[in-house]
Amino acid sequence: MPHRYSLLPFLRWLPQVTARSLGRDALVGLTGAILALPQSIAYALIAGLPAEYGLYAAVVPVIVACLWGSSMHLIGGPTAAISVVIFASVSPLAAPASPDYIALVLLLSFLAGLFQWLLGLLRFGSLVNFISQSVLLGFTLGAALVIALGQVPNLLGLDLPGQATALKGSLALGEHLSEAHWPSVAVAALTLGVALGVRHLWPRLPALLLAILAGSLLVWLLPGVFAAVPQVEAFAGSLPPMAALRFDLDSVLTLLPAAVALGLLGLVTSLSIARALAQQSQQILEVDTEVRGQGLANLVGPWFSAYLSAGSFTRSALNQQSGALSPLAGVFSALWVALFTLFGAALLAHVPLPAMAAVILLICRGLVDVPGLRALWRVSRAEFAVMALTCAATLLLELQTAIYAGVLASLLFYLKRTSQPRLQRWYEGSDEVLGIEGSIFFGACAYLQRHIQASQAPAVIVDAHYVNFIDYAGVVMLHQEARRLGLQQRSLVLRRVRPRVREELLKLEGAEQCPLQFKD
Numbered sequence: 001m002p003h004r005y006s007l008l009p010f011l012r013w014l015p016q017v018t019a020r021s022l023g024r025d026a027l028v029g030l031t032g033a034i035l036a037l038p039q040s041i042a043y044a045l046i047a048g049l050p051a052e053y054g055l056y057a058a059v060v061p062v063i064v065a066c067l068w069g070s071s072m073h074l075i076g077g078p079t080a081a082i083s084v085v086i087f088a089s090v091s092p093l094a095a096p097a098s099p100d101y102i103a104l105v106l107l108l109s110f111l112a113g114l115f116q117w118l119l120g121l122l123r124f125g126s127l128v129n130f131i132s133q134s135v136l137l138g139f140t141l142g143a144a145l146v147i148a149l150g151q152v153p154n155l156l157g158l159d160l161p162g163q164a165t166a167l168k169g170s171l172a173l174g175e176h177l178s179e180a181h182w183p184s185v186a187v188a189a190l191t192l193g194v195a196l197g198v199r200h201l202w203p204r205l206p207a208l209l210l211a212i213l214a215g216s217l218l219v220w221l222l223p224g225v226f227a228a229v230p231q232v233e234a235f236a237g238s239l240p241p242m243a244a245l246r247f248d249l250d251s252v253l254t255l256l257p258a259a260v261a262l263g264l265l266g267l268v269t270s271l272s273i274a275r276a277l278a279q280q281s282q283q284i285l286e287v288d289t290e291v292r293g294q295g296l297a298n299l300v301g302p303w304f305s306a307y308l309s310a311g312s313f314t315r316s317a318l319n320q321q322s323g324a325l326s327p328l329a330g331v332f333s334a335l336w337v338a339l340f341t342l343f344g345a346a347l348l349a350h351v352p353l354p355a356m357a358a359v360i361l362l363i364c365r366g367l368v369d370v371p372g373l374r375a376l377w378r379v380s381r382a383e384f385a386v387m388a389l390t391c392a393a394t395l396l397l398e399l400q401t402a403i404y405a406g407v408l409a410s411l412l413f414y415l416k417r418t419s420q421p422r423l424q425r426w427y428e429g430s431d432e433v434l435g436i437e438g439s440i441f442f443g444a445c446a447y448l449q450r451h452i453q454a455s456q457a458p459a460v461i462v463d464a465h466y467v468n469f470i471d472y473a474g475v476v477m478l479h480q481e482a483r484r485l486g487l488q489q490r491s492l493v494l495r496r497v498r499p500r501v502r503e504e505l506l507k508l509e510g511a512e513q514c515p516l517q518f519k520d
Contacts, residue, residue: 009289010067013326021325028322029332031209032075032315036337038232038356039314040078044307047083048096049105053307054078056240058337061301061309066330069293070286071274073320075330076297076309082266086308089258103246104255109308110245111252111259113298116267120292125271134380135406136276137372138387142394142402143313144367147360149173154357155188157181157230166395183226184354191215191358206322208359215355230353237341240304262308263295268404270294270311277320280369314363321366382417386410419443423451432457433495437466440474440501448474452481458490461519465496470504479508482516493517 036058044054058077065076086105087096094101119125146166153160158176160169195211219226271290278285298308319329340347377384390406397405421438432455440448452460462478470478482492494505497518505516 009070009286009293010327013072017326017328022328024323024325025329026332027206027209028319028324028329029334030336031206031322032319032329032333033336033340034209034212034351035318035356035359036075036077036312036315036333037340038351038353039312040337041232043078043080043083046080046087047078047105047307048087048091048101049307050097050102052238052341053102053305055337055341056304057301057306057309059240059306059334059341060304061297061306062334062337063331064300065293065297065309066327066334067293068289068296069274069327070289071277071316072283072327073277073281073316073324073329074270074274074290074311075315075319075333076270076294076311077315078307079269079310079312081269082262082308082310085258085262085265089255089262093254104251105307106243106302106305107245107247107251108255108259108262109298109306110302111255112263112266112308113295113301115260115263115295117292117295117299119263119267120288120290120295123288125287125289125291132383132386132407132410133279134376134383134386135390135410136272136279137369137376138390138406139272139394139402140276140313140367140369141373141387142391144364145391146394147314148364151357151360151364154230154353155185155361157184157228157354159230181228184229184352187215187218187226187229187352188354188358190218191355192362195359195362208318208322208362212351212355212359215358216351219352220350226352232351232353232356237343239338239342240306243303243305245302263298266298266308266310267291267294273311273313273316277316281320313367314360317363317367318359321363382413386413415443420447423448425451427457428461430457431459431461431493433461433463435463435466439469439471440464440467440478441469441471442473445473445477449477449481452492453484459493460485460490461493461495463495464498464501467501468498470501475505475508478505479514479516482514486515491515491517493519495519 037055040054040058041051042054044051044057047053062076065074086108090101090104090108094104149166149169152173153176156177158173158179158181160172160176191211191214194214195207198205198207198210219229219231271287274285274290277283294310301307301309315333319333322329324330373384373387376387386406386409389409390402393402393405418438418441421436421440421444424435424437426433426435434451434455436448438444452462460481478492478494485492492515494502494516495518497505502518508514
């Protein structure tokens, strides 16, 4: 990528923006803003902050991340997982919502952003490659289920406390199903019907926005029937104020471990979402650019009273499914949030929560990649097991922990496969030939040594033409086997060894005296 794009990555796509795409992105951004407003307020309260700080986090960091990131559809902002971790990290140090608490949260957010930006600067974004496609499919499916289950109480008009996992939330929901508020269910049903109808009959129109408007109008026109339907809470609006961060050494040292953990959590979450969306839209994702963009967003955001932001599955999926044509849709979303915060706080209070829940359910349905799941089942049952494990982890564990569980499962399956490289066995006269396809590394040494020792031929010939890598453990194992066979008046011969592998084998001290033989 050219150097100017490294500094200003938005120059890659900005020249392709047209008046038509600008209008489309502005409309998509409006839909995203309506969804972001109530969510942001709720997440701020979870983090122990005043409600308006959730809105601040949905403005400046979102603009910076969209312009300096790589994903065409990723939209960030406050998230539930990060809000929970922030509260757990800072609440022991200061009273929630107090000025000291707010100052510590903003400092923590800045430190996490600095850590993220440094990772991007050092080009460590490739670490996300350890998140396999099977993990992404499982995480996407699980996240869709978690988000959908979390919205069912709002759809039914129930006021239930949030739970740490989807399983606990489902059990709590089951205990209160008989208390469903049927006017709320009716509003949700109308919203779903309008959204599906508009998508089917007029696919170019903003179906989700029109559906929210229909649900809101129903409640407004029939107050006698729908007066008790819960609506978004009203709030006092203002633009994000400037904040002076307090960099005292004691606070920095105290918050540093939490900053590293939150920085990693934010990146893993954001990059998982960005990769899942890029897979669906066939976009080429510049991972290091995205990491730097996320870090820069969280470096700049705290100066505008924004706490740590990360990618949002719900808002990003809505952005993609609504037809966003460029990252300007995310920028417009942030600007619409700012305008609503300043001028439209009272209007937002007329949006019924069941209508919001219905829209989110439709978004969750679009996240499920059924063709991808079928293809995974046909191609690899082991990878399908990784997907299923990741999905189950999202339901049984906290969402961010599920990603780590899926990555660990992928690595374990990978190590299991590579620890048993493919072997072909044949005889050339009285000599036995072992053809190895794979790497000779510490995990595969025992497997290969067992096959070498099982041979009774006068000479064991290892055809290493397809061996690209050997580590220290592999070098030692082959030298040991050569000496063992030498004591039995037999020989170990390496044939068609690649130059790099041969060079590694000859580095071992005493290699000149070893009876290991090479043959072209």
